[in-house]
Amino acid sequence: MPSPRYWREIPSRYRLEAAACRGCKRVIYPKRQICPQCGGVEFEATRLARRGRVVTSTVVHVAPTDLQMEAPYAMAVVETEEGARLMVQVADCDPSEVLPGMEVTLEFRLIRKEDHGGILCYGHKAVPVG
Amino acid sequence: MRDVAIISTGMTPFGELWQSGLRDLFVQAAREALMAVGSPSVDAIYVGNMSGGQFVGQEHLGPLMADHLGLAGVPATRVESACASGGVALRCGFLEVAAGASDLVLVAGVEKMNDGADVTNVLASAADQETEVYHGITFPGLYAMIARAHMARYGTTEEDLAAVSVKNHMHGARNPRAQFRSEVTAEQVMTSSMVAEPLRLLHCSPVSDGAAVVLLCPLERAREFTDAPVRIRSSGLATAPMALADRADPTFLDAVSLAAGRAYKSGGVTPSDIQVAEVHDCFSIAELCALEALCFTERGSAGELTRAGETALGGRIPVNTSGGLKSKGHPVGATGVAQAIEIVEQLRGEAGERQVPDATVGLAQNMGGSGASSVVHIFERV
Amino acid sequence: MAGIVGYGAFIPRNRVTAEEIAKQWGKDPAAIRRGLLLEEKSVPGLDEDTITISVAAGRAALERAGVDPQRVGALYIGSESHPYAVKPSGTVVAEALGIGPEVHIADFEFACKAGTEAMFVALGLVESGRVEYAMGIGADTSQGAPNDALEYSASAGGAAFLFGGQHVLADVVETYSYTSDTPDFWRREGQFYPRHGGRFTGEPAYFRHVTAATRAILDKTRLEPAAFRYAVFHMPNGKFPLAVGKQLGFKREQLEVGWIVSTMGNTYSGSSPTGLAAILDEATADDLILITSFGSGAGSDSFVLRATDLLADRRPRAPTVRSMLGGRRRYLTYGEYAKYREKIILNA
Numbered sequence: 001m002p003s004p005r006y007w008r009e010i011p012s013r014y015r016l017e018a019a020a021c022r023g024c025k026r027v028i029y030p031k032r033q034i035c036p037q038c039g040g041v042e043f044e045a046t047r048l049a050r051r052g053r054v055v056t057s058t059v060v061h062v063a064p065t066d067l068q069m070e071a072p073y074a075m076a077v078v079e080t081e082e083g084a085r086l087m088v089q090v091a092d093c094d095p096s097e098v099l100p101g102m103e104v105t106l107e108f109r110l111i112r113k114e115d116h117g118g119i120l121c122y123g124h125k126a127v128p129v130g
Numbered sequence: 131m132r133d134v135a136i137i138s139t140g141m142t143p144f145g146e147l148w149q150s151g152l153r154d155l156f157v158q159a160a161r162e163a164l165m166a167v168g169s170p171s172v173d174a175i176y177v178g179n180m181s182g183g184q185f186v187g188q189e190h191l192g193p194l195m196a197d198h199l200g201l202a203g204v205p206a207t208r209v210e211s212a213c214a215s216g217g218v219a220l221r222c223g224f225l226e227v228a229a230g231a232s233d234l235v236l237v238a239g240v241e242k243m244n245d246g247a248d249v250t251n252v253l254a255s256a257a258d259q260e261t262e263v264y265h266g267i268t269f270p271g272l273y274a275m276i277a278r279a280h281m282a283r284y285g286t287t288e289e290d291l292a293a294v295s296v297k298n299h300m301h302g303a304r305n306p307r308a309q310f311r312s313e314v315t316a317e318q319v320m321t322s323s324m325v326a327e328p329l330r331l332l333h334c335s336p337v338s339d340g341a342a343v344v345l346l347c348p349l350e351r352a353r354e355f356t357d358a359p360v361r362i363r364s365s366g367l368a369t370a371p372m373a374l375a376d377r378a379d380p381t382f383l384d385a386v387s388l389a390a391g392r393a394y395k396s397g398g399v400t401p402s403d404i405q406v407a408e409v410h411d412c413f414s415i416a417e418l419c420a421l422e423a424l425c426f427t428e429r430g431s432a433g434e435l436t437r438a439g440e441t442a443l444g445g446r447i448p449v450n451t452s453g454g455l456k457s458k459g460h461p462v463g464a465t466g467v468a469q470a471i472e473i474v475e476q477l478r479g480e481a482g483e484r485q486v487p488d489a490t491v492g493l494a495q496n497m498g499g500s501g502a503s504s505v506v507h508i509f510e511r512v
Numbered sequence: 513m514a515g516i517v518g519y520g521a522f523i524p525r526n527r528v529t530a531e532e533i534a535k536q537w538g539k540d541p542a543a544i545r546r547g548l549l550l551e552e553k554s555v556p557g558l559d560e561d562t563i564t565i566s567v568a569a570g571r572a573a574l575e576r577a578g579v580d581p582q583r584v585g586a587l588y589i590g591s592e593s594h595p596y597a598v599k600p601s602g603t604v605v606a607e608a609l610g611i612g613p614e615v616h617i618a619d620f621e622f623a624c625k626a627g628t629e630a631m632f633v634a635l636g637l638v639e640s641g642r643v644e645y646a647m648g649i650g651a652d653t654s655q656g657a658p659n660d661a662l663e664y665s666a667s668a669g670g671a672a673f674l675f676g677g678q679h680v681l682a683d684v685v686e687t688y689s690y691t692s693d694t695p696d697f698w699r700r701e702g703q704f705y706p707r708h709g710g711r712f713t714g715e716p717a718y719f720r721h722v723t724a725a726t727r728a729i730l731d732k733t734r735l736e737p738a739a740f741r742y743a744v745f746h747m748p749n750g751k752f753p754l755a756v757g758k759q760l761g762f763k764r765e766q767l768e769v770g771w772i773v774s775t776m777g778n779t780y781s782g783s784s785p786t787g788l789a790a791i792l793d794e795a796t797a798d799d800l801i802l803i804t805s806f807g808s809g810a811g812s813d814s815f816v817l818r819a820t821d822l823l824a825d826r827r828p829r830a831p832t833v834r835s836m837l838g839g840r841r842r843y844l845t846y847g848e849y850a851k852y853r854e855k856i857i858l859n860a
Contacts (some may be wrong), residue, residue, distance in 0.1 A: 073621070125559065
């Protein structure tokens with residue numbers, strides 16, 4: 001991942017900065033310039049609260065080169081308390097435990113290392129509650 | 131808008147074609163199509179290709195193709211919509227002829243995937259880079275999530291997924307150009323290695339090289355070139371949110387439904403008029419979801435339809451008689467055009483052992499990424 | 513008086529037992545457990561490192577403090593396993609916590625005492641009035657070489673302390689640092705595993721510096737060991753902190769709450785800081801607390817703290833150390849442990 005592109009994403013990846021549309025109130029993550037629901041262009045800055053539930057999931061066995069040592073790993077679409085949805089890995093559990101409806105929190109983790117001594121790329125992963 | 135016909139086709143076999151580079155592939159397919167009708171002068175070229183740049187470092191395919199066909203000077207455009215590139219190129223050619231801007235248009239689809247690129251990474255560029263791929267999802271992973279959601283909501287089973295692969299291999303065994311010409315059993319499918327749960331290796335289309343070409347001209351001139359023109363009755367294209375997380379219902383392919391609706395409406399046909407169809411089975415689950423979005427069956431019932439044999443040759447609506455992406459192969463940019471060629475051969479009565487008797491109306495559905503784009507064409511025998 | 517206004521800790525959820533490691537190398541598990549007083553240790557996942565641990569601990573500290581991160585004027589992280597050789601851990605952690613850009617950041621290194629160093633400097637900046645709030649973090653994911661004694665103890669985890677002048681949860685009564693050049697344990701640039709001087713790490717290193725710093729701070733504060741409710745020392749294994757505590761005149765009951773090494777392992781720069789967090793999880797108003805760290809190379813930082821009545825109030829805002837030690841966790845085989853710790857050689 002080239003550094004400038006990584007750096008621009010820091011607010012959304014590190015702090016889960018999102019945007020609440022002034023028109024239809026939908027919380028959009030990551031932020032956008034145009035609301036996908038109502039086309040509005042006015043937003044309130046907000047942050048996701050780091051709690052949500054699994055909507056659907058899978059366990060990736062054949063992984064991209066960067067993530068081969070972590071395979072098999074669970075991935076899920078998680079819907080947060082605010083109603084935003086994001087795609088994240090699910091960590092700290094047996095991948096087979098990940099089921100729709102499972103409650104999760106979002107924790108700060110190392111997502112990938114650029115190979116050949118490149119930068120470390122951070123973000124959030126889902127961790128089952130309890 | 132004028133009526134548009136396909137007057138000629140050309141296609142390489144699909145597979146691991148070590149002897150052929152990207153340009154060899156499209157020249158081979160284009161020559162076949164051109165020579166079949168006396169190599170007429172071409173007014174425009176459209177070439178569908180997902181990523182010549184990432185697979186072999188080659189962009190700017192429009193002029194490259196014109197040049198290598200001995201047609202330097204002819205306007206040529208490369209069209210990209212991930213795995214729907216071929217179908218969208220066909221639509222562009224169709225619209226150009228329909229609008230009267232050109233008479234003879236060559237539409238090609240081509241992909242060279244086996245020259246050592248990191249295929250997983252290249253294909254993943256069809257998904258959302260910032261929000262999906264960054265976090266470690268793969269292409270099969272996205273469809274696997276769709277499969278799980280479909281299974282949870284509708285009770286679709288792993289056997290239903292396997293039935294799609296078994297059927298498509300049965301068809302592909304009869305296709306001389308298919309990458310895999312052997313049948314597979316449900317057991318072989320269900321014991322093949324796991325890729326992303328629940329999708330196994332034999333639920334997934336392969337990595338392929340290949341090219342497919344059709345020649346278009348206004349219907350009123352078609353018989354100058356062929357006794358068996360096939361009319362493109364209509365075309366519909368649609369988009370859907372890029373990221374799976376942004377779709378309201380991950381089990382439903384909105385882009386396919388919208389595109390199909392547009393094609394049915396402007397073509398004045400209903401789903402029950404379709405007698406043969408090529409759909410985008412990049413993974414078995416994609417075929418099931420496509421059948422539902424195309425309204426061939428109710429939401430949630432595609433598994434049942436497949437199990438009952440209704441989508442096999444001899445069934446109510448034969449689907450993927452070519453072998454589909456699974457068995458015929460899936461050189462990404464070429465697929466959309468190859469699907470059109472199968473329907474053309476069906477409607478011309480030239481499909482040999484794969485023939486659907488008396489087929490007069492057919493449909494091809496091509497899709498990009500995890501369903502963010504889809505294009506549907508309806509064809510008829512004239 | 514300046515002191516701790518917020519604290520937090522994080523311990524990864526994977527574990528490997530001393531028994532599992534002993535079996536790998538054909539050692540007698542019972543002898544290892546008896547000799548080192550170690551049962552199991554925490555293991556970081558492939559997606560965890562000093563930065564991720566610091567973020568989790570830092571988030572908890574800010575929760576307990578109830579302070580707007582924009583008011584934190586300095587952030588220091590001490591570790592011997594900073595993820596980059598050149599590029600600070602502190603900047604990533606600050607951005608994740610919402611601290612900055614008006615903030616001073618530096619990474620600290622001094623073997624196992626880098627955490628208390630970060631705390632020492634953070635405290636000093638607040639006391640000087642130069643910043644309103646400052647955070648000091650000790651966190652590590654250090655490596656133990658295969659088939660070496662340190663493999664049983666080297667673990668992962670850390671604690672974060674936010675220092676400020678008001679709404680203090682524990683006052684800092686006094687500090688003392690004792691340092692000399694003692695080459696007991698080191699790692700050269702480019703080496704994957706550290707090396708150590710065997711028994712030389714005991715008397716001339718750990719015991720000399722811990723006892724010197726502790727005696728000096730007791731002297732300075734004119735306090736006897738019996739005055740303290742709790743004491744925690746750096747925990748390179750289960751035995752050393754109990755032995756030095758006894759030598760200094762502390763009783764087992766005073767050491768118990770902070771002595772978490774037998775199930776956590778030695779989290780290096782996070783060791784005594786996490787022990788301190790475990791103490792703050794239980795301390796009541798006016799309890800006196802002693803912490804003395806030890807970093808090879810070598811030195812010790814000592815702090816005397818007094819809990820306030822605000823502590824009980826703020827404590828429930830984040831997980832306790834014992835809830836993380838005893839909570840949901842996964843036990844790894846040696847093979848999984850080796851994979852997670854990247855001990856398996858791959859092509860460059």
